Structure formats: C-alpha cells, structure tokens
Amino acid sequence: MTGYILRRVAYMVPVLFLITLFTFFLVRLVPGDPVTAMLGPRGTPERRAAMEKAMKLDRPIWEQYVAFVTGAARGDLGDSLWKKQPVTRVLADRIPPTLFLVFYALVMTIILTLPLAGWAALNKGRWPDQFVRVFTVVSLAMPVYWIGLMLLQLFAVKRKLFPVSGWGEGFLGHLHALFLPALGLTLAIASLTIRSLRNAMLETMGQDFVRTARAKGIGERAVFTGHVLRNSALSTVTILGINLAFLIGGTTITETIFAIPGLGQLIVTAVFQRDYPVIQGVTLTIGIMVLLINLVVDLTYAMLDPRVSYT
Amino acid sequence: MSVALQESTTGALQPGRVGSARRQRERWLNPLILGGGALLALIVLFVVLYPFISPFDPTAPDFTQPPLSPPSRTHLLGTDSFGRDTLTRLAYGGRVDLLVALIGTAGTVIVGGILGLIAGYAGGWADTLIMRLVDFTLTMPYLVLVIAIVAILGPGTENIVYAIWLVGWVAYARIVRAETLVARRQEYVEAARVVGMGTKRIVLRHILPNVAAAALVYAMADMVLNILLASSLSFLGLGTQPPNPEWGLMVAEARDFFLRDWRLMTYPGLAVLVTGAALGLIGDGLAQALRPKG
Numbered sequence: 001m002t003g004y005i006l007r008r009v010a011y012m013v014p015v016l017f018l019i020t021l022f023t024f025f026l027v028r029l030v031p032g033d034p035v036t037a038m039l040g041p042r043g044t045p046e047r048r049a050a051m052e053k054a055m056k057l058d059r060p061i062w063e064q065y066v067a068f069v070t071g072a073a074r075g076d077l078g079d080s081l082w083k084k085q086p087v088t089r090v091l092a093d094r095i096p097p098t099l100f101l102v103f104y105a106l107v108m109t110i111i112l113t114l115p116l117a118g119w120a121a122l123n124k125g126r127w128p129d130q131f132v133r134v135f136t137v138v139s140l141a142m143p144v145y146w147i148g149l150m151l152l153q154l155f156a157v158k159r160k161l162f163p164v165s166g167w168g169e170g171f172l173g174h175l176h177a178l179f180l181p182a183l184g185l186t187l188a189i190a191s192l193t194i195r196s197l198r199n200a201m202l203e204t205m206g207q208d209f210v211r212t213a214r215a216k217g218i219g220e221r222a223v224f225t226g227h228v229l230r231n232s233a234l235s236t237v238t239i240l241g242i243n244l245a246f247l248i249g250g251t252t253i254t255e256t257i258f259a260i261p262g263l264g265q266l267i268v269t270a271v272f273q274r275d276y277p278v279i280q281g282v283t284l285t286i287g288i289m290v291l292l293i294n295l296v297v298d299l300t301y302a303m304l305d306p307r308v309s310y311t
Numbered sequence: 312m313s314v315a316l317q318e319s320t321t322g323a324l325q326p327g328r329v330g331s332a333r334r335q336r337e338r339w340l341n342p343l344i345l346g347g348g349a350l351l352a353l354i355v356l357f358v359v360l361y362p363f364i365s366p367f368d369p370t371a372p373d374f375t376q377p378p379l380s381p382p383s384r385t386h387l388l389g390t391d392s393f394g395r396d397t398l399t400r401l402a403y404g405g406r407v408d409l410l411v412a413l414i415g416t417a418g419t420v421i422v423g424g425i426l427g428l429i430a431g432y433a434g435g436w437a438d439t440l441i442m443r444l445v446d447f448t449l450t451m452p453y454l455v456l457v458i459a460i461v462a463i464l465g466p467g468t469e470n471i472v473y474a475i476w477l478v479g480w481v482a483y484a485r486i487v488r489a490e491t492l493v494a495r496r497q498e499y500v501e502a503a504r505v506v507g508m509g510t511k512r513i514v515l516r517h518i519l520p521n522v523a524a525a526a527l528v529y530a531m532a533d534m535v536l537n538i539l540l541a542s543s544l545s546f547l548g549l550g551t552q553p554p555n556p557e558w559g560l561m562v563a564e565a566r567d568f569f570l571r572d573w574r575l576m577t578y579p580g581l582a583v584l585v586t587g588a589a590l591g592l593i594g595d596g597l598a599q600a601l602r603p604k605g
Contacts, residue, residue: 015450022451029463137595141535141587145546146562146580153569153576249454253543267455268547271462283455290450 001302005295012291016284020072023283024065027276033057034081034274055081068280077284078277087281090266095285097167098262100174101254102247104182105189106240112190113236117197118224124202132198136191144250148184148257155180165259181258185250189243196239200232207231233304241297245290338600347592354586358405367396369403370554379572388578391561392568393554397575401582404556407468408583411541412534415475420530422476423483428522430484431491432514441484448481457540461549468551471541482533483526490522497521524601531594535587542583558583 035043035051043051052058056067071078077087120132156162168177204210205228213223252264259265263282270278367373376394380386388397430441448456457474464470494500495518503513542559544550551557553564558579565576 015447018447019450023459026459026463133595137588137591138584140532140591141539141584143539143542143546143559143562143580143583145543145559146576146583149562149566149569149576150580153566153573157570245449246453252454252458253547256547268458271458279459283451283459286455287450 005299008295008298012288015291016287017069019283019287020069020280021065023280024068025061027274027279028061032274034276037274038082068277072284077281080278081275082273082278087277090278091263091281091285094261094263094266094282097174097178097260098248098251098255098264100167101178101181101185101251101260101262102244104175104178105185105247106244108182108186109190109193109240109243112186113193113197116190117194117201118229120194120198121201121205122224129198132194136195139187139191142188144184144188145253145257147187148181148254151180151184152257167260167262178260181254181260185247185254188250189247192243193236193239197232197236200235201228204228204231230304234301237297237300237304241293244293248286248289341596341599343592343596343599345596347589347594347596350585350589351593354405354582354589355409358402358409361402362399362406365396365399365402367399369395369400369556371395372554379568379575381572382574389572389574391564391575397578400556400561401558401578404558404561404579405582405586407551407555407557408538408541408559408586411468411472411475412537415472415479415537415541416530416534418472418476419479419533420483420526423480424487424523424526426480427484427487428491428514428518431488432495432510432518438488442488445481445484448478451478453478454540454543457544458547458549461544466549466552468541468555468557471544471550475537475540479533479537482529486525486529487522490525491518494518494521524597528594528598528601531590531597535590535594538583538587538590
C-alpha cells in the first residue's frame with residue numbers, strides 16, 4: 001500500500017513537469033505582455049526596458065523556463081508581477097477559500113445525492129423516480145453563473161440574509177458566507193452523482209447476494225444500507241472524483257460572481273493582467289490538487305471494495 | 312476513472328437483438344425522446360424563424376423605444392437598457408449558442424472518435440500515446456484550460472469553438488476506445504478477420520456502427536455542457552462581444568438591472584436551461600432505447 005502511494009506520487013512528477021511546460025509557453029503566446037498592461041499607453045521605451053529588466057523578461061525564453069523550474073523544485077514560484085509578493089504567499093492566501101468552497105459543495109452534494117438517489121431507486125418507474133429524473137435533467141442544464149447570480153440577487157441583495165462578497169470570518173462565518181456559492185455549485189453538479197448512484201443501486205438490488213440477504217431474513221433497511229448502498233458507492237466515488245476536478249474549474253465563475261478571494265478569481269484576473277508567475281502558480285496548484293484527488297479516489301476503492309488491492 | 316465510463320456505456324448496444332418492427336419503433340419513440348425532441352424543435356423553430364418575423368434590430372440601440380420596459384403588445388418580453396426588443400435578442404442569441412454547441416460537439420465527436428478507434432483497435436504504442444495525451448488533458452482543469460486558450464486566441468465566438476475542439480475530444484476518445492476494446496473481441500469481428508476482410512473495412516463496417524451509439528448518447532450531454540461553456544465564457548467577457556446578443560452575455564448585461572426588473576436576467580438563463588433540458592431528455596431517451604433493460 002505504502003509502496004503503491006509512493007509510486008503514484010513519483011508518477012505525478014512528470015505530469016506536473018508537463019503542466020509547467022505547457023502553461024509556461026501557453027501564457028507567453030497570449031498577445032499582450034505585462035509591461036504594456038502595467039504602464040498603459042504612456043510607457044516610454046526606456047521605462048519599458050527598465051521594467052522588463054527588473055522582471056527578467058528580457059532574458060531568452062528558455063532561460064526563463066529553466067529559472068522557473070529550478071525555482072519551483074525548491075518551492076520558489078517567483079514573484080507576482082503586479083502584487084510585488086512571492087507567488088507562494090499569494091497562493092497561500094488564496095488556497096483556503098477555494099478548498100473550503102469545494103469541500104462545502106462536496107458535502108452538500110453528498111447530502112443531496114444520498115436521499116434523492118435512494119428515493120428514486122426504491123421507487124423505480126413510479127412518480128418519485130420521474131421527479132428525481134426531471135430534477136437531474138434540469139440540474140444538468142443549469143448555468144452556474146445564472147443560478148449563482150439569481151441566488152445572490154434574491155438572498156444577498158434583496159433580502160440581506162447573506163453577505164454579497166468575501167468568505168467571512170472564522171469557521172461559522174465561512175459556512176454562512178459561502179452557503180450560496182456552494183449551493184449554486186451543488187445544484188449544477190448534483191445531477192451526475194444522483195443519476196449514477198440511482199443506477200448503481202438498481203443494478204446492485206438485482207444481484208444474488210441481495211436476494212440471499214433478504215432470504216436470510218435481514219430487514220429491508222439493513223439490506224439497503226449494508227448491502228445495496230455500500231456496493232453502489234464505488235461508481236459514485238468515481239463520478240465524484242471526476243466532478244471534484246470539474247468543481248475546481250467551476251469555482252472560477254462562482255468566485256468571480258460572489259467576489260470570493262480564491263484561486264479561481266485569482267486566475268481570471270491574472271489572465272487579464274498577464275501576470276505570468278501567478279498563472280503558472282495557479283495551474284500548478286490546481287494540477288497538484290486534481291492529481292491528489294485522483295489518488296484519494298483510487299485509495300477509496302480499496303476501502304470500499306476489499307477485492308481491489310494495491311501492491 | 313475509466314471504470315465508470317465503461318460501466319455506463321458498455322453493453323449500451325446489444326447487436327443482434329431484433330424485435331418486431333413495431334417494438335423497434337416503440338423503443339425509439341419513447342416519451343423522453345418525443346418530449347425532448349418536441350421541446351428542442353420548438354426552440355430551433357423559434358431561433359431560426361423569429362428573426363424573419365421580428366421588426367426589431369437585435370444590436371442597434373433604439374432610443375425611440377422605452378428602455379427596460381415591461382412586457383407589452385409591441386415588445387412581448389419587454390426591452391433591455393438600450394431599448395432593444397428582448398425576444399428578438401433571445402432568438403438571435405440562441406442562434407449563436409446552438410451553432411457553437413453543434414459545430415463544437417461535431418468536431419470533438421469526429422476527432423475523439425477517430426483517435427478512440429485507433430487506440431482501441433490498433434493498441435500498442437498508438438494506444439499508449441493517445442491515452443497519455445488523454446490523461447494529461449484531464450489533469451488540466453477544463454474551464455481554466457479553455458479560459459487560457461480563449462485568452463491566447465482573443466475573445467470571440469469562433470475561438471470558443473476552437474477551444475472546445477482542443478479539449479473536448481478527450482471524453483470521446485475514452486468512450487470509443489473502451490467500446491472498441493469490447494467490440495473487437497466479438498465473434499463477428501473475428502469472423503470478418505478470418506474471412507480476410509481488410510482492417511479498414513472491419514473498422515468501418517463492423518466496429519464503428521457498434522461503438523457509435525455510446526458516443527451519440529454522450530454527445531447529447533456534451534451539447535448541454537458546450538452550451539453552458541459558450542454562455543459562461545461570454546458571461547465572463549471572453550466570448551461573444553457586445554452589442555451582439557448571446558444568452559450568457561445577456562445575463563451579464565442584465566445583472567445590474569436585476570432589482571429594477573428581475574425578468575430581464577431570467578429569460579436568457581431560462582433559455583439556456585430549457586434548451587439544455589430538452590437535449591438532456593433526448594440523451595436519456597436514447598440511452599434507454601439502446602439499453603433494453605434500462
């Protein structure tokens with residue numbers, strides 16, 4: 001098991017290397033450069049040259065890349081071109097709100113998924129099943145930006161039940177301030193998990209071991225929680241894992257709408273400002289997050305299904 | 312991750328299960344396909360035809376009309392802050408979203424499908440290379456990648472299509488590869504090989520028809536995602552540019568007037584929602600028709 005985890009972590013290195021290579025050259029292909037973005041039209045050639053020199057943008061591009069990678073290996077991602085701060089410092093401030101939001105939405109998704117999927121599966125073909133189907137179809141088609149804005153306008157601007165921006169103070173403050181953004185994200189992704197859990201439950205209910213359990217005289221409730229739910233969880237964990245990566249991407253819009261100081265908002269502004277080191281830092285961070293999530297998902301399999309083993 | 316995709320799509324099509332012609336027809340005309348199809352047909356008709364009927368211009372500010380007016384007999388859904396007719400702009404905006412979704416999805420189906428067929432049928436280094444590329448693309452957060460690509464190409468409607476093409480093929484490559492791996496082991500494929508059919512003919516005549524169904528079902532859900540993506544990017548200011556109408560852009564333009572008239576922001580959002588729901592219903596219906604036990 002430990003060996004497996006170590007091998008997976010080692011495998012991340014080349015992927016992360018590819019991500020740095022990709023983003024490094026990608027952002028430099030973007031028309032416009034940070035010096036123009038900062039000085040505006042008033043920049044004289046001398047001021048431009050001095051600034052380029054100060055930001056080390058006058059060096060050959062491969063030299064910049066080598067400097068970036070060797071720095072990153074030592075935990076130094078360079079300085080933000082706009083904030084005059086180390087990128088690691090900027091990231092350290094921005095990671096917690098995004099992580100909080102993502103896990104908040106994840107917990108909400110699970111709370112919403114379990115009863116709805118169970119209800120639909122136990123009433124297959126009857127009206128609860130149809131109701132849940134309509135809910136998932138609508139939820140899949142729901143634009144995140146639209147539902148976010150609607151929630152914001154209705155519950156934060158019109159009735160001042162929630163703050164209009166920021167992520168609050170303290171744990172309870174975060175829970176309060178991030179409720180609407182997390183709800184918006186949940187509504188937009190819950191359809192996939194509900195659907196997959198319902199189908200997996202129906203498949204499991206038809207299995208021999210469920211019939212055996214019923215024949216043994218185990219109560220309906222125990223059969224459902226002990227046999228059906230546990231065996232259906234596997235495919236849903238996969239779907240959740242994929243969605244978590246999707247969720248992290250989705251936070252860009254939600255954080256922009258609700259003015260949450262997280263990674264998503266950071267990368268949108270950084271793209272507009274051409275803040276190269278910040279863009280690189282955020283993509284790298286999100287890449288690491290996604291890889292770690294995939295690892296956790298694979299390890300969860302082993303926990304849920306004793307037949308899966310990693311050696 | 313591929314576990315789920317394989318589980319949900321493998322066995323989607325059971326070849327050789329021939330019912331009577333009537334049963335076949337009933338299978339395809341299930342209420343989900345009929346309902347979703349009718350809804351989609353209405354939206355397409357509105358989007359295609361209404362611009363010919365409407366006397367109003369979708370882009371030019373019209374100061375002869377009252378701005379932000381409520382629904383009336385001349386303006387069925389009222390006007391926006393520039394006095395432009397909302398219903399007319401909804402129709403023109405819908406053309407943009409539907410076209411982006413259609414062209415974007417078609418491109419990814421073709422590219423992803425071809426790569427998936429190659430990976431699944433040829434195997435070996437081609438398979439390894441393609442699947443590594445898939446893994447890598449999946450590691451990049453989808454929306455962040457698309458934002459970066461659109462930032463390079465510059466904001467604009469066509470550039471959203473290119474961005475979709477660059478990242479969207481991954482799902483089809485995985486689905487088609489998984490289905491191809493199953494199909495190539497089937498007896499009829501082996502029989503074709505024994506008879507001496509060429510690779511090209513086997514793939515086109517025997518593999519492709521059997522793997523297309525799974526990709527088609529996914530394409531319906533993908534169209535929904537692409538409409539959401541196109542409108543999200545326009546909402547962020549990276550897609551369709553004003554004064555042109557587009558559903559996501561219309562939501563962004565209406566947000567400042569929400570407290571004066573909530574309807575203005577509601578219409579384009581609902582348009583996205585209803586279109587997506589129609590496509591989703593068709594996708595569900597197709598999946599049900601193709602999986603006999605459903």
